[in-house]
Amino acid sequence: GCPLVYFDNAATTQRPRQVIEAITETYEMHYGNVHRGIHRLADETTELYENARQRIAQFLNAKSHEEIVFTSGATAGINLVARAWGDAYVQEGDEILVSELEHHSNLVPWFQLAERTGAVIRYIPITDEGLLAREQLERLLSPRTKLVAITAVSNVLGTIVPLTEIIAAAHATGALVLVDAAQSVPHRKTDGQSLNADFLVFSGHKMLGPSGVGVLYGKREILESMPPFMGGGSMIREVRMDGFIPGDLPYRFEAGTPPIVPAIGMKAAIDYLERVGLERIDQYERELVKRLHQELETLDFVRILGPKPEEKSGIVSFVVERIHAHDIAQLLDHVGVAVRAGHHCAMPLHKRLGVTASVRASFYFYNLPEEIERLLEGLDRAVRLFRRRK
Numbered sequence: 001g002c003p004l005v006y007f008d009n010a011a012t013t014q015r016p017r018q019v020i021e022a023i024t025e026t027y028e029m030h031y032g033n034v035h036r037g038i039h040r041l042a043d044e045t046t047e048l049y050e051n052a053r054q055r056i057a058q059f060l061n062a063k064s065h066e067e068i069v070f071t072s073g074a075t076a077g078i079n080l081v082a083r084a085w086g087d088a089y090v091q092e093g094d095e096i097l098v099s100e101l102e103h104h105s106n107l108v109p110w111f112q113l114a115e116r117t118g119a120v121i122r123y124i125p126i127t128d129e130g131l132l133a134r135e136q137l138e139r140l141l142s143p144r145t146k147l148v149a150i151t152a153v154s155n156v157l158g159t160i161v162p163l164t165e166i167i168a169a170a171h172a173t174g175a176l177v178l179v180d181a182a183q184s185v186p187h188r189k190t191d192g193q194s195l196n197a198d199f200l201v202f203s204g205h206k207m208l209g210p211s212g213v214g215v216l217y218g219k220r221e222i223l224e225s226m227p228p229f230m231g232g233g234s235m236i237r238e239v240r241m242d243g244f245i246p247g248d249l250p251y252r253f254e255a256g257t258p259p260i261v262p263a264i265g266m267k268a269a270i271d272y273l274e275r276v277g278l279e280r281i282d283q284y285e286r287e288l289v290k291r292l293h294q295e296l297e298t299l300d301f302v303r304i305l306g307p308k309p310e311e312k313s314g315i316v317s318f319v320v321e322r323i324h325a326h327d328i329a330q331l332l333d334h335v336g337v338a339v340r341a342g343h344h345c346a347m348p349l350h351k352r353l354g355v356t357a358s359v360r361a362s363f364y365f366y367n368l369p370e371e372i373e374r375l376l377e378g379l380d381r382a383v384r385l386f387r388r389r390k
């Protein structure tokens with residue numbers, strides 16, 4: 001009964017008509033399987049799918065489309081690296097360095113790798129403001145560090161991580177770097193070559209695209225050195241009775257029928273985002289963050305988590321004194337404001353901050369400043385209701 005305010009963009013975004021039309025048109029007019037058929041529909045689909053890969057390579061300023069592997073999402077990309085690279089190169093006593101900001105998707109695959117290999121997981125701590133304690137980095141990096149797996153932007157605090165510095169320091173000690181860019185690629189310009197990460201992952205559904213598709217971007221020489229993770233059709237050059245020869249990049253990591261139409265939809269999403277302009281998107285969302293911060297800071301019963309707005313991308317998480325985050329989210333939902341409540345797949349981070357759950361408002365460029373007022377009105381109602389009940 002009231003207009004929707006959608007502030008759950010860190011979980012997933014809404015898609016524009018152009019993306020939906022690209023998907024529908026593919027299914028209606030150009031749909032076959034890729035890389036297989038010698039018929040027109042299969043050729044058309046293959047061309048659209050490979051165009052999507054080229055477009056993503058260009059979007060990320062990758063050196064080549066061979067560095068772009070389609071996955072089912074950021075989580076799948078991290079698991080692919082943990083399995084294919086990790087099982088081949090990580091041994092007992094080696095160290096994987098993560099941070100206290102990480103999403104479970106960038107923790108659990110490394111725990112699992114540690115279980116398989118005897119590797120050790122170490123953490124770059126954060127400050128009480130939710131910034132990475134950079135001065136600890138030198139102490140933590142050593143020749144034992146095989147990989148630094150780190151988020152670009154915290155999905156809870158919005159903290160922007162100083163990647164350039166971390167990547168340079170990691171490379172200086174011989175470690176590789178995986179960047180979990182699920183919360184940054186959709187909002188901020190990413191230049192793969194100047195960033196110089198070895199692996200970078202993200203998901204289509206958080207950037208106006210369909211669910212079920214994501215990208216693992218990896219440096220060609222490193223991807224080439226990795227055995228395939230999943231086996232099946234399309235990832236081989238040759239199969240004999242007694243074995244197989246893996247295919248070339250990027251196909252050796254795309255076993256089976258890939259997320260064809262979602263990848264094509266993701267291209268349409270990128271076209272849309274680039275028309276709007278990522279610099280503009282970033283700037284605009286930061287204005288929204290500043291505004292919400294200013295308002296929340298006037299409420300003595302609210303604790304904002306994380307750093308100052310200047311250090312944040314478009315995410316604001318907070319806790320309300322004596323009211324559980326789920327209750328706040330539910331009451332906000334009654335007035336049409338969608339936020340997320342809980343641990344946001346970052347339980348260790350919440351523990352570090354001394355809370356079990358938080359309310360998260362996460363923005364995208366289609367959100368409006370007036371919508372922040374709706375959130376604040378809803379919050380005010382919720383607090384008054386709870387105070388009356390006590």
Ligand code: PMP
Pocket residue numbers: 010011072073074075076103105106151153154155180182183203345
């Ligand atoms: N990393 C971060 C920082 C995220 O925010 C998310 C999604 N919440 C993921 C990884 C996982 O993304 P997906 O579920 O699309 O694989």
